[in-house]
Amino acid sequence: MSIDTLNTEVKVQEVMNSPVITLEKYKPTSEAAKLMKSFNVGSVIIVDSEGIPVGILTKSDIIERLVTEAKDPAKVKVEEIMSSPLINVEPSTKIQDAVKALRVKGISRLGVVYKKKLVGILSIRDVIRVTPEIMDILSEKAMIQTGELFSSKSSSILGYCDGCSDWSEDLLEVDGKFYCPDCVVDLYGSEKI
Structure with a gap:
């Protein structure tokens, strides 16, 4: 086994969630909440009439911008409380670069776009889910480099x-x-x- 054969680069496409749950921007927030519950997700991508992503609506957005202000979810359109724009990365982006984008932008989700089409979503939760495997890979690579893996x-x-x-x-x-x-x-x- 050579060090070159041990892949330590995890790409966004290996971690992202797909398919993405979408909702038109003119729909009521109550419909977004129902989708989140039905699909057990924490966000819905908001699209325009042509299906192009224009933002993201998260559970936090609903709580902070709707519930705390005692607004009626059946009367408030998702475009009124969504976060916009949706920040995107490509599927081939290294996971550490995606994490940096999440941290720098202060957000918890990124859209994943391939050939101008939204193909997935990456959340902090997705990254946390694979962190133990990434640490195992890096640890094994370090052991190979120092000779510890084959130590007598x-x-x-x-x-x-x-x-x-x-x-x-x-x-x-x-x-x-x-x-x-x-x-x-x-x-x-x-x-x-």
Whole structure:
């Protein structure tokens, strides 16, 4: 396994939610709230009559701009309380660049646009959901770079080798599998032992 084969770049397209729930801007806020509840989402993308995104309406927008002011959700159009414009990124954007955009803009969701078409939405919650996996990847890459992953200092394990099926009293764990020293040399080269 070389360091080059360990992909540490997570792209927005791997994390985003799709398809996107949309609603026309002239619809009542009550309809947006029903969509959020039905699809168990925290936002709805607001579109114009041609289906082009013009903003986003979140649960927070409804609470801050409607509920706290005691307005009737059946009478207030979504365009009156939506956040606009919708900030977008491309599916190929690195997740760390998307997180930076969220932080700099002070927002919790980004539209994901491909060839001028909205294809998904990325939220802080989506990023938090994959953070443990990203940390595992980065940790494993660091261990490979420092040689810790293949260190001979690790404790010996008894059992059958996952490579050759022979019994060994000196198995090494590599990528969740256990190999005898001969298989480690065959698979990864002698410098890894």
